[in-house]
Amino acid sequence: MRQKVSEESSGYFGPFGGRFVPETLIHALEELEEAYERYRDDPDFVEERDRLARDFVGRPTPFMFAERLTRKWGGADVWFKREDLAHTGAHKINNALGQILLADRMGKERIIAETGAGQHGVATATVAALYGKECVVYMGEEDIRRQAPNVVRMKLLGTEVRPVTSGARTLKDATSEAIRDWVANVEDTHYIIGSVVGPAPYPRIVRDLQSVIGHEIEAQANKRFGATPDAVVACVGGGSNAIGAFHPFVGRDGVRLIGVEAAGRGIETGEHGASLTEGSPGVLHGNLSYVLQTEGGQIREAHSISAGLDYPSVGPEHAYLKDNALAEYVSVTDADALEGFTTCCRLEGIIPALETSHAIFHAETVAKELGPGKNLVINISGRGDKDVAVVAEALGVDAREAEEVSGEG
Numbered sequence: 178m179r180q181k182v183s184e185e186s187s188g189y190f191g192p193f194g195g196r197f198v199p200e201t202l203i204h205a206l207e208e209l210e211e212a213y214e215r216y217r218d219d220p221d222f223v224e225e226r227d228r229l230a231r232d233f234v235g236r237p238t239p240f241m242f243a244e245r246l247t248r249k250w251g252g253a254d255v256w257f258k259r260e261d262l263a264h265t266g267a268h269k270i271n272n273a274l275g276q277i278l279l280a281d282r283m284g285k286e287r288i289i290a291e292t293g294a295g296q297h298g299v300a301t302a303t304v305a306a307l308y309g310k311e312c313v314v315y316m317g318e319e320d321i322r323r324q325a326p327n328v329v330r331m332k333l334l335g336t337e338v339r340p341v342t343s344g345a346r347t348l349k350d351a352t353s354e355a356i357r358d359w360v361a362n363v364e365d366t367h368y369i370i371g372s373v374v375g376p377a378p379y380p381r382i383v384r385d386l387q388s389v390i391g392h393e394i395e396a397q398a399n400k401r402f403g404a405t406p407d408a409v410v411a412c413v414g415g416g417s418n419a420i421g422a423f424h425p426f427v428g429r430d431g432v433r434l435i436g437v438e439a440a441g442r443g444i445e446t447g448e449h450g451a452s453l454t455e456g457s458p459g460v461l462h463g464n465l466s467y468v469l470q471t472e473g474g475q476i477r478e479a480h481s482i483s484a485g486l487d488y489p490s491v492g493p494e495h496a497y498l499k500d501n502a503l504a505e506y507v508s509v510t511d512a513d514a515l516e517g518f519t520t521c522c523r524l525e526g527i528i529p530a531l532e533t534s535h536a537i538f539h540a541e542t543v544a545k546e547l548g549p550g551k552n553l554v555i556n557i558s559g560r561g562d563k564d565v566a567v568v569a570e571a572l573g574v575d576a577r578e579a580e581e582v583s584g585e586g
């Protein structure tokens with residue numbers, strides 16, 4: 178057994194994490210931490226969370242053998258953990274649900290959130306509607322353009338979507354704006370952060386809420402193939418679906434944990450979102466982690482074809498796992514993610530999120546390294562309905578054009 182994360186209750190994962198925020202937020206973070214410690218094992222809280230996870234979210238999500246992918250790659254057996262089948266179409270709902278329960282118990286009537294791909298915004302708008310809370314979501318203008326269907330969903334759910342026009346008009350800018358709102362309205366407002374990022378205690382709370390994924394994987398793997406997976410592969414934006422899938426396996430011998438970041442237009446172009454593989458330690462949005470920055474310490478703009486991976490930092494626990502060789506991290510380009518996307522559509526009948534497609538592409542390499550007789554799990558973090566316009570543009574698919582008759586049908 179290798180060393181497990183030790184100092185987390187202090188808000189640190191090794192040297193990473195912490196609480197680098199304006200004075201006005203310290204009290205709110207302490208209040209959140211106290212509420213979490215008080216309710217996490219409270220029978221009423223646990224009953225409400227588990228009941229809604231089952232009846233509202235649809236948990237446990239299925240665990241599926243990807244038979245045609247397994248045959249095509251010719252290596253390990255490939256399994257899909259189907260978070261795309263969770264209510265609202267991604268893992269984000271696991272966290273949003275847990276946090277609205279905490280907000281409700283803290284007596285907060287107003288909810289704010291940031292969103293990139295819009296999946297976290299939709300998940301937050303959804304639980305805010307369920308609990309009758311006022312909700313405001315900050316979203317970069319560039320992401321509003323890329324993920325228009327999710328903007329409409331949030332509005333239908335009664336949430337106000339506030340466009341953010343600063344910087345690259347993506348996730349980093351939306352997060353900065355949400356933090357500004359929180360500083361101004363902290364008395365009656367709870368900020369539902371969408372990933373394992375931000376100041377302590379968020380990385381730990383979001384990790385715990387998402388670890389339902391890993392616990393289900395462990396039980397389902399045992400039932401289906403009578404063993405622990407040999408590898409778990411997940412995409413990494415802020416890192417919440419990956420940490421959730423990895424958590425029960427961290428420090429266990431014989432389980433490779435592989436996080437896949439966005440290499441965007443290619444690492445060498447500088448236009449990517451690979452904070453762990455290319456960044457260096459720095460502070461962004463209240464915590465110390467790997468950050469994409471210039472030599473002078475200015476935060477660099479990230480790029481990815483998938484809005485959910487388009488972020489110049491990553492959760493502090495991933496920084497810790499990387500530095501202690503408890504998980505491996507690689508990166509995959511926009512073009513390769515599109516290939517992973519198409520492969521999954523054609524071979525498994527599932528349109529995956531573009532974020533997830535990064536993990537799918539890299540899983541081929543891992544499946545071949547492991548070889549037949551081993552078991553590899555890909556966390557299918559979300560479905561790709563939100564991405565069809567971006568993919569159609571990238572691949573030149575036009576709905577109005579008559580399909581050319583192809584010999585292969």
Ligand SMILES: *Cc1c(COP(=O)(O)O)cnc(C)c1O
Binds near residue numbers: 559
């Ligand atoms: C938001 C999102 C991601 C990236 O966020 P993580 O916190 O890294 O999980 C990945 N996949 C999907 C489908 C998403 O919506």
